[in-house]
Amino acid sequence: MSFDRPLALLSLALVAALAAGYVLARRRRSRYTVLYPNVDLLRAVAPRFSARREWAVAGLVAGALGLVCVALAEPLVNRTTTVxxxxxxxxxxxxxxxxxxxxxxxxxxxxxxxxxxxxxxxxxxxxxxxxxxxxxxxxxxxxxxxxxxxxxxxxxxxxxxxxxxxxxxxxxxxxxxxxxxxxxxxxxxxxxxxxxxxxxxxxxxxxxxxxxxxxxxxxxxxxxxxxxxxxxxxxxxxxxxxxxxxxxxxxxxxxxxxxxxxxxxxxxxxxxxxxxxxxxxxxxxxxxxxxxGRTRKPTEVTYLVVAAAAAALAAALGLSRLWEPVLP
Structure with missing residues (x-):
């Protein structure tokens, strides 16, 4: 694969920075003092979050953003066509x-x-x-x-x-x-x-x-x-x-x-x-x-990359809605 605008790939650095920021934010979550005296009751009614689910959604969002950056570079693949x-x-x-x-x-x-x-x-x-x-x-x-x-x-x-x-x-x-x-x-x-x-x-x-x-x-x-x-x-x-x-x-x-x-x-x-x-x-x-009578010719496939990014974003949205914690 090659790119018509390879400098646009530098935008992937921004995605990497956002991903690093997300990881640091998870590690530094603020700890709040719990004033409610009945801790057992609070634990029973509080929504339960799954770290794996959060990472899955975050990964899909990061993948979608990365694909958008690749699409901006206008990717090309060699395809066999008739001269x-x-x-x-x-x-x-x-x-x-x-x-x-x-x-x-x-x-x-x-x-x-x-x-x-x-x-x-x-x-x-x-x-x-x-x-x-x-x-x-x-x-x-x-x-x-x-x-x-x-x-x-x-x-x-x-x-x-x-x-x-x-x-x-x-x-x-x-x-x-x-x-x-x-x-x-x-x-x-x-x-x-x-x-x-x-x-x-x-x-x-x-x-x-x-x-x-x-x-x-x-x-x-x-x-x-x-x-x-x-x-x-x-x-x-x-x-x-x-x-x-x-x-x-x-x-x-x-x-x-x-x-x-x-x-x-x-x-x-x-x-x-x-x-x-x-x-x-x-x-x-x-x-x-x-x-x-055939030749391998560079063909732009930006639309395929955009479609993949849209699919990843839709999957992230669907999973976040499916896994959204609710009170019992």
Missing amino acids: ENATVVLVVDTSRSMLTADIAPSRLEAAKAAARAFVDRVPERLRVGIVTFAGDANVTTFPTHDHARLHDSIDAIDPFQSGGGGTAIGDALARSVELARWSFPNGLPERTAGSRPAESGVAILFLSDGRQFRGILPPDAGAALAAQAGIPVYTVALGTDRPNEQDGLFGFSQSPDRETLRRIAETTGGEFFSARSASALSSAYGNLGSRL
């Missing part, structure tokens, strides 16, 4: 090697299932766009909040919609950066000082299972474009090291180029994930789905 107009570009490799079955039922189907789970987990206010690539990179869905439309686009992904053979990683990165720029006509949001990459207003989630064999830009050049735009790229290398045991369609199977994908993530300030199973892929996507 305004946050956008994630989901990039999926659709080359023929994605039909390899080393990750059941196939790499592509596992990727589509994880993408659906990702869409379901991200905040409603976060926009998601989709880019597919193989030999070429194509935008299949412009950034949108419409989850039903995103699910339809993911379901429609197939290994023949992006230029057939090849894996144009650099071109796919460049196309994703273009799409991100398009979604922010007034310029991409700047990352605030001290913020983590996951808290930026735009990010790229990049999944591939292979090495670059086609395309104009090399992967490092595509990563440089993303880094220059301030867009973190979260890369996922999908596939095992022994894919030939489960060949893809026409034998197009290969192990992922993890070093290239790791380097892309490091260059752009993102993170690298290696997914050798469907569960590992789902875990990576679930992790990112709960983080991307």
Whole structure:
């Protein structure tokens, strides 16, 4: 917890002084001479006070005053909120090697299932766009909040919609950066000082299972474009090291180029994930789905502190009335 007006906390010293004064007053209660001759009768009819009850009421009053002092300082707590107009570009490799079955039922189907789970987990206010690539990179869905439309686009992904053979990683990165720029006509949001990459207003989630064999830009050049735009790229290398045991369609199977994908993530300030199973892929996507497009932002909670002070004061008043001594 932090405070917008921390100097107001000095008023707590006044509450401490009042509490100390109350304690001293109790210890120095005046002793009066009793002139009534029948002391036993006086003791029988005199109201009985409970020290514990008095301390309880006094404690509640002191707590209420302390909370009022805290409220004057305007307390702030960090809460997780969605970044305004946050956008994630989901990039999926659709080359023929994605039909390899080393990750059941196939790499592509596992990727589509994880993408659906990702869409379901991200905040409603976060926009998601989709880019597919193989030999070429194509935008299949412009950034949108419409989850039903995103699910339809993911379901429609197939290994023949992006230029057939090849894996144009650099071109796919460049196309994703273009799409991100398009979604922010007034310029991409700047990352605030001290913020983590996951808290930026735009990010790229990049999944591939292979090495670059086609395309104009090399992967490092595509990563440089993303880094220059301030867009973190979260890369996922999908596939095992022994894919030939489960060949893809026409034998197009290969192990992922993890070093290239790791380097892309490091260059752009993102993170690298290696997914050798469907569960590992789902875990990576679930992790990112709960983080991307969210930020921890200071939020004023003065009203909660005032409500707590009012409740403490009401409790003190109620107990004092309940325990008020009366003559029998």
